Amino acid sequence: MINNRSLLIVAGLAVVAWVGSSSLYIVDETERAIELRFGEIVNDDVSPGLHFKVPITNTVRTFDSRVLTLNTEASRYLTNEKKAVIVDYFTKWQIVDPARYYQATSGDEQIAERLIGPRVDERLRNQFGRLELQEIIAEQRDALLVGPTKQLNEILRDELGVSVVDIRIKRIDLPDEVTQAVYERMRTERNREAREYRAQGQEQAEKIRAVADRQRQVLLAEAQSKAETLRGKGDAEAAAIYAGAYQKDPEFFRFFRSLKAYRESFDGKDDLLVLEPDSQFFRYLDSADPQGGDSQQNTDEQG
Numbered sequence: 001m002i003n004n005r006s007l008l009i010v011a012g013l014a015v016v017a018w019v020g021s022s023s024l025y026i027v028d029e030t031e032r033a034i035e036l037r038f039g040e041i042v043n044d045d046v047s048p049g050l051h052f053k054v055p056i057t058n059t060v061r062t063f064d065s066r067v068l069t070l071n072t073e074a075s076r077y078l079t080n081e082k083k084a085v086i087v088d089y090f091t092k093w094q095i096v097d098p099a100r101y102y103q104a105t106s107g108d109e110q111i112a113e114r115l116i117g118p119r120v121d122e123r124l125r126n127q128f129g130r131l132e133l134q135e136i137i138a139e140q141r142d143a144l145l146v147g148p149t150k151q152l153n154e155i156l157r158d159e160l161g162v163s164v165v166d167i168r169i170k171r172i173d174l175p176d177e178v179t180q181a182v183y184e185r186m187r188t189e190r191n192r193e194a195r196e197y198r199a200q201g202q203e204q205a206e207k208i209r210a211v212a213d214r215q216r217q218v219l220l221a222e223a224q225s226k227a228e229t230l231r232g233k234g235d236a237e238a239a240a241i242y243a244g245a246y247q248k249d250p251e252f253f254r255f256f257r258s259l260k261a262y263r264e265s266f267d268g269k270d271d272l273l274v275l276e277p278d279s280q281f282f283r284y285l286d287s288a289d290p291q292g293g294d295s296q297q298n299t300d301e302q303g
Helices: 002-023 098-105 109-129 133-138 146-159 176-248 250-265 280-286 292-302
Strands: 024-027 031-037 040-046 049-052 058-064 068-071 075-078 084-095 162-173
Touching: 024 031, 024 058, 031 098, 040 098, 058 098, 068 109, 075 109, 084 109, 098 109, 098 146, 109 146, 109 162, 146 162, 176 250
Parallel strands: none
Antiparallel strands: 024 049, 031 040, 031 058, 068 084, 075 084, 084 162
16 A cells, blocks of 8 residues: 555656646747647747746747848849849848748748748849849949848748848859950940040140240240340440440550450451451551551640
8 A cells, every 4th residue: 555655656746747847848038939739829929938838738839039041052143234143142031920930931940941042032133133234333232132121021021920131242243254245344444534534634734834835935035025124234334334445545445346356356276367468457466556646646736
């Protein structure tokens, strides 16, 4: 009797332990959970913490509530002008409605990714199909996907219970047959811009050169005018000095001018003069006082 009673107590404790372990469950902070009763959802959003459920009849399904990454293979898209681009991208998504997510995917993450991938691919194909190649190259990559991300987020929330957090492009490449054509087009445009800049620079240089030449001519004219004025004043002063000296001693002035004429006439070794013997040009070489009698007579008369 005692042994049977002990066995009953042990069995009862085991049953209680099993019921307690089956009834209590914990939802982690990084998870979202739903509670099912024979496959029917009875609690569509179980909050994190310790919870109690009815054993056997109720089950709990937990899902990762963190932001997940969907990596896909690079896809080939056509632009508005029917040129191909190779786009490599990834998608960030997150479960926001556990009940709808479970109904759409049975809680299988791989099924969810197989449903999300084609939707993202379709939106990107439509987006790139509306743009030209130059716009795709010139625009910021993040700006290209703002519209598709917003649209997919609204659709997939209703259909799958997930949020499309972000779509990011890792790389955009051109097929080999398009790359060379794009490079040639870019080179042609850069050459055209270079020619325009050179033409503008040449035009500016011509304007600057014209202004500088005009200023040079003005400065030269002003300097020439000042030089002529100074030369005229100098000549006038020199003439006045010469006139004063001539009035004081006319004979010495004539002698000085003759010496200057001799110096300038015989400046080179090959200089040659043909003159008459009685020419007045050499009168001071024949006599120191070629007008001696007249000078003396004039002196006597003055005396």
